[in-house]
Amino acid sequence: MHYFKSDVVLAFANPKENDGRDSVEILAVDEKGGSKLQSAEIVFSSEKPTYRKNPAECRACHGNPLRFIWDEYGYWRFTYDSSHREVPKDSKEWREYLSFRKSQSHHPLYSQLIPFLETDEGEDKRDLKFNIDQPIEHTGFGTLEPGNKYLSATSSFHNLLIREHGNMVKALFRKNNQSEIFAFAIAGLELCRGNYENFFPEKWRSAARSKDQIRANLKSGIEKYNESVASARKKAFGDVGDEYATRYFQDWQVDHAVNQIYLAERMGVPTASLFTVIRSEFSPVNMWEIFHSNEVDSAGPKELAEDGVLAKLKPIWLPGDLREKSDLMAKFCKELAAESVKSLEKHAPPERVAARIFASG
Amino acid sequence: MRFLAHFLSLLVVPYLAAADESMTLRKLEDLVKTKQPKNSSEFLAMLPDECRRYYNLVYASRSQQNSSYSSPRIISLCTISKVT
Numbered sequence: 319m320h321y322f323k324s325d326v327v328l329a330f331a332n333p334k335e336n337d338g339r340d341s342v343e344i345l346a347v348d349e350k351g352g353s354k355l356q357s358a359e360i361v362f363s364s365e366k367p368t369y370r371k372n373p374a375e376c377r378a379c380h381g382n383p384l385r386f387i388w389d390e391y392g393y394w395r396f397t398y399d400s401s402h403r404e405v406p407k408d409s410k411e412w413r414e415y416l417s418f419r420k421s422q423s424h425h426p427l428y429s430q431l432i433p434f435l436e437t438d439e440g441e442d443k444r445d446l447k448f449n450i451d452q453p454i455e456h457t458g459f460g461t462l463e464p465g466n467k468y469l470s471a472t473s474s475f476h477n478l479l480i481r482e483h484g485n486m487v488k489a490l491f492r493k494n495n496q497s498e499i500f501a502f503a504i505a506g507l508e509l510c511r512g513n514y515e516n517f518f519p520e521k522w523r524s525a526a527r528s529k530d531q532i533r534a535n536l537k538s539g540i541e542k543y544n545e546s547v548a549s550a551r552k553k554a555f556g557d558v559g560d561e562y563a564t565r566y567f568q569d570w571q572v573d574h575a576v577n578q579i580y581l582a583e584r585m586g587v588p589t590a591s592l593f594t595v596i597r598s599e600f601s602p603v604n605m606w607e608i609f610h611s612n613e614v615d616s617a618g619p620k621e622l623a624e625d626g627v628l629a630k631l632k633p634i635w636l637p638g639d640l641r642e643k644s645d646l647m648a649k650f651c652k653e654l655a656a657e658s659v660k661s662l663e664k665h666a667p668p669e670r671v672a673a674r675i676f677a678s679g
Numbered sequence: 680m681r682f683l684a685h686f687l688s689l690l691v692v693p694y695l696a697a698a699d700e701s702m703t704l705r706k707l708e709d710l711v712k713t714k715q716p717k718n719s720s721e722f723l724a725m726l727p728d729e730c731r732r733y734y735n736l737v738y739a740s741r742s743q744q745n746s747s748y749s750s751p752r753i754i755s756l757c758t759i760s761k762v763t
Contacts, residue, residue, distance in 0.1 A: 326702045326757035328730065329742070330719050332750035340719050343744065346704045358704055360711055362718045369711045375743060396739035398751065414738070414748035421749070426720040431753065432732040 332427060343376070345384060355384035702727065702757035723753075730757040 329343040340362040345355050357376040361368045376384065398415045422428045716722035723731065736751035746752040 326704065326707070326730075328707075328726075328753075328755045328757065329744060330723060330753040330755065331742075331744035331746060333719070335745040335747055335750040341744070342719050342722060343742075344704065344707065356704055358707070360707075360719075360722065362716070362722070366715050367711050367717075367722070369708050371708075379742065396737060398736040398738060411738075418736070418749060418751065426718075427723065427753070430720055430723040430731060431734060432728065 330427060332425075345376070345380065355380075357384055702730065723755075726755075726757065730755050733757075 326344065326346040331341070333340040342360040344358040344360070346358070348356055357372050357380065359370045359373045359376070361370065398411065398418070418428075422431070710716075710725060711722070714725060716725060733756040735754045737754055738746055738748045738751040740746060740752065742752065744752050
């Protein structure tokens with residue numbers, strides 16, 4: 319089993335949008351191995367370019383320790399191809415995208431990119447080779463399955479980044495006694511999507527066998543959750559939410575969320591804790607969404623509020639001193655881990671966790 | 680026109696394309712110091728194909744780098760390596 323990974327991510331911007339400032343931002347996996355990222359910035363001026371190692375500004379958004387910021391699969395707001403292959407052709411995003419593509423070849427920066435291969439309808443087909451060579455199952459609905467003639471730019475990117483996240487989180491989990499708990503959680507979390515089978519293959523296979531059963535057990539709660547969370551999304555993201563919220567939350571996100579709830583119940587750990595840890599680890603941006611859905615009367619945010627998790631997390635994710643935030647996050651995670659151990663020991667002895675989670679009844 | 684632009688871009692032989700496939704921060708730093716690209720466009724042209732093929736275009740974000748529909752940020756992936 320093998321997969322593709324990306325070690326270096328670079329961000330370019332048009333200087334005209336930045337008062338003439340011309341720079342490239344970089345995040346990279348530590349060359350020496352491990353789970354840490356490093357950052358750098360290249361600034362171009364009238365003289366020679368300047369290379370800056372680990373600029374402090376990076377941590378304002380990417381945190382300390384550094385992490386990638388990228389939304390979870392299926393919907394990447396404010397990115398062209400934000401909802402891969404499902405961006406409505408009458409949407410503003412689609413019109414602007416086509417306009418951008420027409421001007422791309424004349425632009426000094428954007429013309430350096432290798433153009434997409436397109437059909438007459440503008441579908442993205444740029445990477446057939448990578449697509450066909452892709453040996454792994456991708457997240458959801460076969461975006462990168464061999465033979466699939468379309469490739470989503472954003473899902474490809476997501477695929478690579480999420481694996482980096484996964485490696486980082488896996489390294490963290492292995493440092494404490496909670497690895498089994500989270501292995502199960504992650505396997506279950508991705509039941510309907512298949513991201514993490516490479517990390518925990520045995521757990522994944524066990525979980526996959528129970529997929530239909532779990533789906534059936536959870537079916538009743540999906541619609542209500544869908545409506546409330548979609549409403550929060552719409553509220554938070556305005557017109558973009560208008561366009562995609564319903565479509566998006568009708569499948570992946572709901573499955574995603576209810577699986578966590580189900581697994582938490584089976585494991586005997588607080589749903590909100592499980593939910594929060596997983597989502598915050600894999601996608602910090604999601605925490606912002608959680609805050610914005612705080613007022614929504616849905617299972618997720620309501621339980622978060624009842625557990626007091628929101629109150630604990632706000633100081634971590636809102637602006638403030640980075641070191642203080644980092645310490646708070648570490649403290650919070652320790653508390654959650656301790657809480658989970660306590661619950662697990664009380665309700666589900668570790669050796670019986672698998673049976674509890676994947677029981678057919 | 681797009682084809683022409685693509686063709687012209689191929690004439691700019693990527694600096695690292697024929698070298699070790701893996702991209703690292705150290706290599707990027709070396710590239711900047713030895714070749715001293717004048718701007719980000721020139722720098723991007725020096726990068727291997729992978730960096731210019733696997734990218735996303737972000738038209739709004741909370742980044743310090745501003746962007747818009749007509750001038751999106753390029754989020755580029757380098758070192759597409761196979762892990763066994």
